[in-house]
Amino acid sequence: MVDVLIIGAGGAALSAALKAQEHGARVQVLSKSYPTRAQTCMAQGGINAALAHSDADTVALHVKDTLKSAQGLASTDAVRLMCRQAPEALAWLDRIGVPFSRNDKAQIAQRRLGGASNARACYAQDYTGLKILHTLYDQCNRHNIEFLNERFLLNLLTQKDAEDKRYVSGATALNLRTGEVEVHEARSVIIATGGYSRIYHNHATNATGSTGDGIAAALRAGARLSDMEFIQFHPTALKSSSVLISESAR
Template identity: 65%
Template sequence: MRSDVVIIGAGGAGLVSAINAHESGAKVIVLTKEYPTRSQTCMAQGGINAALSNAGEDSVEAHIKNTLKAAHGLAQESAVKFLCEEAIGAVEWLDSIGVPFSRTKDSKIAQRTLGGASAARACYAQDYTGLKILHTLYDRCLSLGIEILDERYLLEFITNKSENKVSVCGVSVLNKRSGEVEIYEAPSVIVATGGYSKIFHKHTTNSSSSTGDGIASALRAGARLSDMEFIQFHPTALKNSSILISESARGAGGYLLNSIGERFTNELLPRDEVARAIYDEMQKGEDVFLDIRHLGEAFIDEELPQERKLAILYENIDPVSDLIPIKPVAHYTMGGIEVDSESMTNVMGLFAVGECANHKVHGANRLGGNSLLELIVFGRQAGNNASKYAKNVKKDENISLHVEVESEVLDKIRNCTCRVSFYEKHKLIGDIFYKNVGIKRDKKELIFALDEIYKIKDDLPLMGVDDKSKIYNNNLVEFLEFKNMLELCETVLLSAIARGESRGAHFRVDAPSENDAIFKAHSIVDESGRVSYEN
């Protein structure tokens, strides 16, 4: 099947890209391994930043300043400036297509303060902001007749190499329903597959689909990755389930308390600082709690209904009357596929947007409320630019032969004898990463983790799938996801070992200070696994 633009991923970034590519005149197909409404976008509960000044004085300049400060010197100022200047228009666009934002008494879009912000800047819809944005975008795509094909698992990006130039010409996917390989030809491909926090297994707020498939596939296609060591830990996940309790709870006035009822940090500091403060309390043997009891039942039910439901469902406590037991877990990956100012990778025609991409606006620590903003601003840009690019490219080769190639790879996996469980290895990796590649790191523990990853990679020939069927073989898909995560684990560790300093979400106890002379630059990983630094 051929189109102008193929989009991999149907979360917020993918759907915004699809809408804008379609409205730019391109024929668009969206492929997603699950369903659009299950995307990670729905977990962005707190709000989307824009300096509307509806809840007090604010400015685009202040938004820029807050973002750069949170990034610890690693954000690209021009990219941040573009993001923040486009924010007001992005929210107005969402409002125009029907996102049901919460409103002030005078009917303006309601805003709240999130960590690291100097003003109430996050536009919100109760504590369901991402979910309501996602559903509105999906409705918009359906109304425009944009083709969305679900249960298509990304296998590889198909590229053409000529005259020292690599360009994308399509993608291969596994149709989970039929078990068949399908090829989609397009001169422009947009990667919108989300982040890679699931390498932490149960120690993450992310869903089981956040396995970094698009990032790993892009690396194999020749794209560069950057800043892979920077993984943000959200300070407040439920202790037993790692379910996210939104920053909106702290933005609304929630307190962080230790076992003896003491507030031990400023709850609205940037996330890296709050997460480390909680980690330090836990290292002392303290339990840590989020307290929103003083906000009152009426306020909680109006502004934080989801947080109350989650606490009751997963912890069997009611935050109206009880403390919420919490812990920090992996939440957002700042690193990803390196893109330029047009959202294109170094592979011609291959664009990336959302959490899988690195637009250099988050640096070493993402400012709360900027993730939803990023996917709107750069999703609009990627969709428009991919459409323009496609109009100037002619079809120059038949890529249908890739069906046979990918089918043989999958058949080999199905026929492999499974002597080592990759599920057990994934759990082992998650535990190692949470302990050794988590909130605080040191070189010895990082090297130990890398050695463990190499041992697991050596055991890959002993791994396979027990399910030999073709139709709805989730066992096969999960094995492919595991291989992608294993590949990304190596890039994370190589980058974390090479960066011998502490910066934002990457905190090295053996090098606790920032070292601007050497490391005020982005780490770059190429397809050979080499780590270098570029400004």
């Protein structure tokens, strides 16, 4: 039995895998495709963070812009936490080797994207997500994290503890190579299976694997879901193609 079973192999999953491994856990990453094919590799424009070397930008401005763009619907606490932690998250990605584009002082370069009052988006040319994902995958391999590819999550396994509380003890997955159903036991399970915008088929620019089956498995296991009405639709795309026109172009 592993300590942490992570379902999904995108940016969220691989970051969680590295952090869990850093704390001494034995980690397995299970995904229906291959780590380098997760939707994260499609991200282009960049990631917002008010970095210390920016003269004009502050975390408070990042919070203000984000709340304004959210039209009053975002949780202020969640936005504050994200904006406060963004500079350290970027610094961590930089430390582990993501090849961010640089300004003439060799600092992480930033550009201004939609809704931002400052040049705040950190980027790696126009391949930000791809570079991040490949770096995370390299690091996972370097730390001998175990990958179970071509495994489609079916259901989460649940048990009851001494106080009759239900907890997750693993997952069943369809092995897409052999057609067999496998049982994977774990002390804890992290679901990082991404979004579900692709259920809108050609009206979404998201990856074909973004179909929400991880969210459905969590729901069947008794998880409470929130904010399911928020779905990522890029406002600019090539007509009838599902191909995004990058936010940097916008």
